[in-house]
Amino acid sequence: MSDDDSSRPFLVKAAHIAEMPGLAKSHFLSPKAQRVNKLLGDGAGLTGFGFHIITVEPGQLTTVHYLHHHEDECVNVLEGEAMALIGDEEYPIGPGGFIACRKGACLSLS
Numbered sequence: 001m002s003d004d005d006s007s008r009p010f011l012v013k014a015a016h017i018a019e020m021p022g023l024a025k026s027h028f029l030s031p032k033a034q035r036v037n038k039l040l041g042d043g044a045g046l047t048g049f050g051f052h053i054i055t056v057e058p059g060q061l062t063t064v065h066y067l068h069h070h071e072d073e074c075v076n077v078l079e080g081e082a083m084a085l086i087g088d089e090e091y092p093i094g095p096g097g098f099i100a101c102r103k104g105a106c107l108s109l110s
Contacts, residue, residue, distance in 0.1 A: 010044040022055065033061040053078075056109070065108040073107060075099040082109045 020038045027033035034057070041051035056062050058080065065085055075084070077097045084091045084099055085108045093099065093109075101107040 010046075012040055012043045016043070017053065022053075027061075027063040029066060030061060030064040033063045035060065035062065056080075056082075062109040065106050067106045068101075068103050070103060072103050073101045075101075075107075075109065084109050 017038065017040065020043070022036040022038045024034070024036050027035070036055040038053040038055075039050075040053060041049055044051070054062070062082075075093075075098070077093050077095055079095050081092065081094045084093050085106070086099065086101060087106055091099075099107070
């Protein structure tokens with residue numbers, strides 16, 4: 001391996017993730033979508049893939065119902081319950097649930 005950072009693997013340990021303060025913000029498409037975002041991909045040095053831990057308090061929205069034109073999106077629920085709206089269909093999702101939403105499909109969680 002060289003000394004160039006782009007050639008070495010990056011590791012973000014659980015203790016570091018737990019200590020990350022996260023960024024409290026509203027989603028740019030909806031001020032009602034309040035959440036705390038931890039940018040794990042950035043912390044691990046990724047430049048072509050985003051990976052986030054997003055905390056949404058009960059009763060808050062994750063975003064408006066929208067679609068990604070150029071990339072797929074996936075969601076893994078760590079705790080709590082939500083209703084996933086994918087296209088025009090609703091699906092309950094809870095801890096351990098995983099959603100894979102292909103580009104061009106609309107997704108939102110409430």
